[in-house]
Amino acid sequence: MKSGKKSEKKSKKTLKKKKLSSNITTIILILIFLVGLSVMLYPTVSNYINQRHQSKAIAAYDEKVSEMKPEDYTKYFEAAEKYNKKLAKNPSAFYNPDEIKGYEKILDISGTGIMGYITIKKLGVELPIYHGTDEGILQIAAGHLKGTSFPVGGDSTHSVISAHRGLPSAKLFTDLDKMEVGDTFTITILNREITYEVDDISIVLPDETDSLQIEDKKDYCTLMTCTPYGINTHRLLVRGHCIGTGEPQHIHVTAEAFQIDPTITASVMGIILLIMLLIRVLIRTRKKGQEGKHLKCNQVFLHLKRGDLIGNNKKTK
Known part of the structure; x- marks a missing residue:
């Protein structure tokens, strides 16, 4: 037992x-x-969250624009064009942008720092454009390089729009290297949509800025990001020249109607x-x-x- x-x-x-x-x-x-x-x-999840944030920001911007009067548009555009003219006459302001005062208030219609948004249909990208290129901005959206022209069009202007690529949390300018000469992108500011056609693609060192300078009688916009992918020792520049200006034709989905990506579901x-x-x-x-x-x-x-x-x-x- x-x-x-x-x-x-x-x-x-x-x-x-x-x-x-x-x-x-x-x-x-x-x-x-x-x-x-x-x-x-x-x-996938982080990019979805970031795209939702971008969509909400753009929808809110469009809603604010729709509430404005024609005289409000005129006032904001005049301030931006005045800044651009000063910039064209003072090339050193590219390196010392604080020489021209009032940058942060120009085109900031909502107090959020958003001046408009960029649409690149070929890449399936639409990003709000904020004042400046601080790291916090470039992590979630596109930034306007201070010291370059505001992207409102016009002779003797050259705007530079920058965004990160290769972030695991957001697409942004990750596929910018897929752009080719002849492709187009649009910049929407208030009730004005400007279309640019790519005419030059180059890779330069960070301190090589000659190709970003204003050229007389030219209306340029350059998209800038880091390259090579994951190394970031150089800058990829995709420049476009203005081929047309009009009113925005597309309607944005409001934040409430934003649909969940099927991949996430x-x-x-x-x-x-x-x-x-x-x-x-x-x-x-x-x-x-x-x-x-x-x-x-x-x-x-x-x-x-x-x-x-x-x-x-x-x-x-």
Whole structure:
């Protein structure tokens, strides 16, 4: 009897150890899976969140513009054109932009720093344009390089719009290297949409700025980002010249009507289904372990009972 009880205790301890080891292994595998899945989905989810932010900012800007009167447009454009003329007469302001005062207030109709937005249909990109190129701006949108012309069109102007590329959290200018001569992009400022056609693509060092200077009687806009991808030792410049000015033709989706990207929906549904599957597997594994435990206990009990019966039979004899 004593040896039977010891054997039963050992069996219980062994079963507990195996069960604990199995559960720990399962939990570790689930955690590894979830971490890997999170890393894989991070760029998609982050880009979706960033695009939603951009869409809301542009929709809010368009709504603000629609509430303005014609005389308001005139006032803002006149201030921007006045700044551009001063810039054309003072080339040193490119390197020392604070020589011309009032930059931050020009074209800032909502107090958010947004002066308009850029649309590159070929790349599927539409970004709000903020005053300046601070790191905080370039992480989420496009920035207007202070010391260059405001992108309102006109002779002797050269605007520079910059954005990051290669960020895991946002697309921005990641695909700017896919632009070719002859492609177009548009800049929307207030009720004015200016279309530019790409006529020059170049790669320069950060301190090579000759190609960003104003040229007499020319209306240029250059898109700038870092290159090579992930190394960022040079600058990719995509320059366009104005081929037309008109009123914006497209209507933006408001923040409330912003649709969730099907990729995000599919990913979330996939995660939920996988988690449910893992939970089911874990429960089934646990049940099997319990069934195995009961089976072994029953076998031990029967073995002990049989031993008692045999012993009793021997005594009877």
